[in-house]
Amino acid sequence: MDLKLLTTLRAQNPIVLNIANFVTVADVANGLNALGASPIMSAEVQEADAMVQIAGTVCINLGTLTELQINQMRVVGKLANQAGKPVVLDPVAVGAIPYRYRVARDLLASLHVDVIRGNAGEIAALAGLDWQAKGIDAGAGHGDLVHIAQTCAQRFDCCVILSGPTDVITDGTRIAQVHNGTPLFQQHVGSGDLLSSLVAAFLATGNDNFEAAQTACLVLAASGELVAQQLTASRPASFAVALIDKLSLVTPAEIETMMKIE
Numbered sequence: 001m002d003l004k005l006l007t008t009l010r011a012q013n014p015i016v017l018n019i020a021n022f023v024t025v026a027d028v029a030n031g032l033n034a035l036g037a038s039p040i041m042s043a044e045v046q047e048a049d050a051m052v053q054i055a056g057t058v059c060i061n062l063g064t065l066t067e068l069q070i071n072q073m074r075v076v077g078k079l080a081n082q083a084g085k086p087v088v089l090d091p092v093a094v095g096a097i098p099y100r101y102r103v104a105r106d107l108l109a110s111l112h113v114d115v116i117r118g119n120a121g122e123i124a125a126l127a128g129l130d131w132q133a134k135g136i137d138a139g140a141g142h143g144d145l146v147h148i149a150q151t152c153a154q155r156f157d158c159c160v161i162l163s164g165p166t167d168v169i170t171d172g173t174r175i176a177q178v179h180n181g182t183p184l185f186q187q188h189v190g191s192g193d194l195l196s197s198l199v200a201a202f203l204a205t206g207n208d209n210f211e212a213a214q215t216a217c218l219v220l221a222a223s224g225e226l227v228a229q230q231l232t233a234s235r236p237a238s239f240a241v242a243l244i245d246k247l248s249l250v251t252p253a254e255i256e257t258m259m260k261i262e
């Protein structure tokens, strides 16, 4: 974990290309912008080449996929691989919907993904391990989260973030755990989508994927925890607004005093 990456990211203001879902697209754009990245969303395959050329990194979110969008994901992902631009995959609800699972497996077979970011239900499904996912949420299960994340990372030869009350980050060998956060994240739809796109923003700093992924998890979780401490009413909508503000203000020094990372 390297909090200097936050300063680097803000100095670079990297363009993050998002194939977003239509539920959380504005939250993701505003969260990226607040942190110090430059978001761009695209839904048209004809502009894939130009988009990848201007982008520093790409985040592919399966949230509201269509056949047209899946084709766009494949084209954008392949172009990003050819151009050496890092790719993040958010496999929304692959643990609950078999069609999505097949789409994710097809994408992972035809592209190299640098980081997969999902909740326990999503990462367990991709790891081929038992878990009861519930829609877009993690659901219930009893497995060892570190083992699940490592199995997924080794299977797809990439870095994996299994997020939740504790975020587990692994490249298959190295493991980090971020214990910061607040249960308010679960009450606001889109927290996971935002994390996936912030991971893409940190990957643009050119650092080791494992370090960049950890730093993204820490910055978001710590920002949420700081907001939760200051809110007078712990409500999901006020949390979401205050979180965007905090992402624009939070400093490495502030995070350093409260980080719980192992």
Ligand SMILES: Nc1ncnc2c1ncn2[C@@H]1O[C@H](COP(=O)(O)OP(=O)(O)O)[C@@H](O)[C@H]1O
Pocket (backbone or CB within 6 Å): 118, 119, 120, 136, 137, 138, 162, 163, 164, 165, 166, 167, 180, 181, 182, 183, 184, 185, 186, 190, 191, 192, 193, 195, 217, 220, 221
């Ligand atoms: N109970 C919790 N306590 C603290 N942080 C949480 C909790 N649940 C989720 N988070 C945080 O919320 C963000 C989104 O994670 P998660 O809820 O797992 O994704 P998704 O929305 O895709 O299910 C992560 O930054 C994670 O650390």
Ligand SMILES: Cc1ncsc1CCOP(=O)(O)O
Pocket (backbone or CB within 6 Å): 021, 023, 024, 063, 064, 092, 136, 188, 189, 190, 191, 192, 193, 194
């Ligand atoms: C509600 C919903 N339906 C399809 S995508 C989506 C948003 C998922 O957001 P997140 O996984 O970040 O909570």
Ligand SMILES: [Mg+2]
Pocket (backbone or CB within 6 Å): 092, 093, 118, 119, 136, 192, 193
């Ligand atoms: Mg999600």
